[in-house]
Amino acid sequence: MTMASVGLSCLRYYKIFLSLAALLVLIYVLCARLPEVHLAACVENGRPCNEMWSMKERNLEDGKDKEMITVKAVTLEQHVEYTRQCEGKDFQITRLLGAFRSCISENGHILLKEYLSGWEELIKFMDSLGMVFGFISQETTTKINIMRGHLTGNSDEYHTLQSMVRYELDRGLVNFKELPQDQVPSGCRTLLRLHRALKWLQLFLYKLSTSTSQDNTGELCALAYEKALAHHHSWFVRQAAALAFLAMPPRRELLQVICVREEEEAQLVLSTAAKAIVRVYNLTQDVYEAYGMLELP
Numbered sequence: 620m621t622m623a624s625v626g627l628s629c630l631r632y633y634k635i636f637l638s639l640a641a642l643l644v645l646i647y648v649l650c651a652r653l654p655e656v657h658l659a660a661c662v663e664n665g666r667p668c669n670e671m672w673s674m675k676e677r678n679l680e681d682g683k684d685k686e687m688i689t690v691k692a693v694t695l696e697q698h699v700e701y702t703r704q705c706e707g708k709d710f711q712i713t714r715l716l717g718a719f720r721s722c723i724s725e726n727g728h729i730l731l732k733e734y735l736s737g738w739e740e741l742i743k744f745m746d747s748l749g750m751v752f753g754f755i756s757q758e759t760t761t762k763i764n765i766m767r768g769h770l771t772g773n774s775d776e777y778h779t780l781q782s783m784v785r786y787e788l789d790r791g792l793v794n795f796k797e798l799p800q801d802q803v804p805s806g807c808r809t810l811l812r813l814h815r816a817l818k819w820l821q822l823f824l825y826k827l828s829t830s831t832s833q834d835n836t837g838e839l840c841a842l843a844y845e846k847a848l849a850h851h852h853s854w855f856v857r858q859a860a861a862l863a864f865l866a867m868p869p870r871r872e873l874l875q876v877i878c879v880r881e882e883e884e885a886q887l888v889l890s891t892a893a894k895a896i897v898r899v900y901n902l903t904q905d906v907y908e909a910y911g912m913l914e915l916p
């Protein structure tokens with residue numbers, strides 16, 4: 620047997636091994652069972668949410684224009700903030716809304732503690748979808764932990780996004796050229812990763828709010844991902860994300876995790892969440908743009 624033929628057969632085994640590995644990963648992702656999501660026990664003022672919702676909806680005149688939608692959203696915001704409970708669930712859309720709303724201070728600064736609580740709620744959401752989303756949840760947790768590390772002991776400097784940017788820039792802690800291997804990544808760089816993912820989330824929430832039960836949630840995810848995030852990720856991460864999207868639960872199940880039952884309620888909750896996130900996203904984007912930090916390595 621010549622060296623060339625040994626090399627060729629090794630290459631063949633290597634290819635077979637690679638294909639098998641890819642197939643196994645695919646089967647694992649497709650077969651991983653998402654946890655059984657029971658119908659959410661959504662209680663508001665001691666009554667089932669949908670009952671409360673129909674009452675509220677009846678009290679509002681029906682209208683298709685934007686203004687009417689805003690009126691409805693304001694009503695929802697007031698209610699979800701104080702009374703809406705989704706019993707027995709880790710993830711609470713009220714907490715998510717509360718965090719992303721309250722992270723904007725009166726002068727339009729982003730309060731980091733509240734911002735990170737919003738992210739922690741999103742981690743709970745991902746965790747409730749099962750293991751397939753574990754790597755995304757883990758990556759998010761890593762970024763949150765880096766941020767929490769910065770906040771610990773430097774709470775004044777890291778009180779807001781704006782104070783963090785000033786502090787890190789003044790001390791030369793932001794690296795514009797390359798990611799330093801031997802030091803903790805800066806808050807500016809870390810938050811930028813989360814900020815980019817918020818773009819994905821706002822697009823996804825809007826798509827989900829305007830979709831129907833016929834729409835494939837994985838496709839909605841993928842579309843939003845292509846638009847907002849894919850170009851920031853390596854080839855490997857893009858493949859892993861594509862596999863995770865295949866395992867996205869159907870819309871109906873997602874809505875159960877969010878704890879809404881009726882279509883109208885779903886649209887309101889999702890678009891309200893998207894709006895709250897857009898405000899945070901835009902304010903953050905302005906800061907990163909102003910300091911030329913949108914491409915931090």
Ligand SMILES: CCCCCCCCCCCCC/C=C/[C@@H](O)[C@H](COP(=O)(O)O)NC(=O)CCCCCCCCCCCCCCC
Nearest residue numbers: 741744745752754755758759812813816819820856860877
């Ligand atoms: C529930 C569905 C989840 C779909 C999530 C879509 C985003 C998918 C891509 C995430 C890939 C994460 C893998 C690692 C990426 C990192 O390379 C990359 C760059 O970091 P580096 O510069 O330090 O290397 N990291 C990141 O971009 C940070 C990604 C953070 C992902 C956050 C995703 C949040 C998803 C929240 C879903 C919640 C839906 C809520 C509905 C009410």
